[in-house]
Amino acid sequence: MAAQALASAAHAEGGYATAFPFFGAERRGAPVLAFTRIDDKRIYRKTQVYEPDFVVVLDEGLLETVNVVEGLKDGGAVVVNSVRSPEEIDVGIDAKLATVDATSVALEVLKRPATNSSILGALSKATGIVSIESIEKGIMQVFGDRLGEKVGERNAKAARIAYDRTVVGESHGSRVLKASNKWLPDVRELPMGVAGISLDTDAGAVGPGSFLENKTGSWKVFHPEYDGEKCTMCNFCWFYCPEGCIYRKEDRMEFDMDYCKGCGICANECPAEAIKMVR
């Protein structure tokens, strides 16, 4: 929706814009990609984006697992949702970098950690590619149309606050992340035969992916805080956890933070209030 709102903002300024998600299983919390192309004339290409001018990172945790600046054009800029200052962030290269604590803005204004509207304010401040007024219009059109005017207004407000709080600076990067060829994962890069049969075909070895590599725990904003004193070992949390990442031990419950997505169902179900969701 952020990519669409950005396209809408650019269109409101008289430009031509297209926006699309990286088509797959999108859901809140999971790492997803979305793209926006902006030009002053009709855009013909229908390809994916390989060389972006700007990169927007909604979850700082991704910096640890994804080379977010891959393909970034010289002179491009990176916008990161972070409490840190731009100078403290290492994306692997020297680049113009802006940060804003979009999660806090979203929690203040929207009461939920949906950072996609706030981050657009930061993008506007960092790049000037579209004005904050157009961003507000774009958000009203996309969020407002779909979720109602009030929701649209709240999201536009979040963008404006994030715009005011954004810090623009420079990042000097040194760390090295493994490069992949394309946005599309290459089957040859997947771990082999962990969860099923691997096939040796003419096209090379084809194997299933593995959650051993894919730590979905990075999706969460809130995590469960467990109080062993209050726990009665009723096992409700273990029973209700949709991810199966609560384990029953002799005298306490154990939480697997590698896969806990922070849904909060355990805290909600716990009759003894032994689990609290904290940021």
Added chain:
Amino acid sequence: MVSKICTGNYAAAYGSMRSRARTVAAYPITPQTFIVEHISEFINNGEMDCEYIEVESEHTAMSACVSASASGVRTFTATSSQGLALMHEILPIASGMRLPVVMAVVNRSIASPINIWVEHNDIMPERDSGWIQVFCDNNQEVQDMILQAYRIAEGKRVALPVAVCLDAFILSHTVEPVDLIEQDAADKYVPEFSPTGAILDPDDVAAVGVFTPPDYMMECRWQTDKAMRNAVEAIGEANEVFAKQFGRDHGGMIDPYMVDDAEAVLVTMGTASSTAHEVVDEMRAKGKKVGLVKLRFWRPYPSELLRAIAEKVKAVGVFDRAVSYGIGGPSYIEFRNAVFGLDLPVMNFIGGLGGRDVSLQDVRFMYEKLLEAARTGVVKRDITWMGTRGVEQ
């Protein structure tokens, strides 16, 4: 006219509303779902005066559309992939009964393996179902073609159903600026539906689509074949009138670009055409004589138009987002038939299957191969599986 950023799915739903479709029966399937959701919203908001029939499958959806259309109302539906496959049995019934049903088909790969991304292999089995089929390459065209589809489909001359095809996600879920047509203008372009054949009317009882013995079957088939041939003229007229009224000329049967002095021409369907358009501009700027034919209508197939272009060029490539196993791309097979007897190098590029990206580099690769064939007159490899691991390029 309002210019709005919207998805291909919205454009399709909006087009059906402005065409005043009176009955919609559809079953949701990724990536078509938003089309029926938007239509439900239009009806709920009172913007669209339409009977929405909730059904339990695509088989029933098409059956309901056939019945509704046979009772004399304008009907619309939408589907994708497995949904289209489930409709298969009813599709020739719609065309055989000469019902102008219009359907948006969001082209998605067909299982197995399961894949939700773009591929034309879902519609290819419906090639001979008697449906007129048009492929779009942008969201503006999607909206416009829904309106044109009714104009083409309705009336005695054609009276056949039309499938308006759009690539999964690349159009269905991508937003682009679209000039949304106002109701007055749409009404002027698509006049009120007046059925041309016998209709299901309790006051004037008739039976349609009934048991037909060998004595009549050949004639029925011949009439449908003739109707499909007549569609060529109707398609040209629908495009001309549309261009005059709205100022947008989508090209009719085909949309050639820079072919007049071209040495190498690529024939594409769907969104690959749009990407190829950019590559043609880029290569032309470097003095390379390349051209593009956007194959818009797949049925009826523009054999003569393509042959006329083929006679003037030195090599033709056909890009297929589908495969007929063991023989090649369906569009390639059709094209070779159209240019039968011509001494012309023809190459087939199969790519973009199951949502694999068709990049600018891919299109450049195809043109380079074609220019080489144009220069030498020799086709080194007739069928190329683009960027496929383990397959020689």
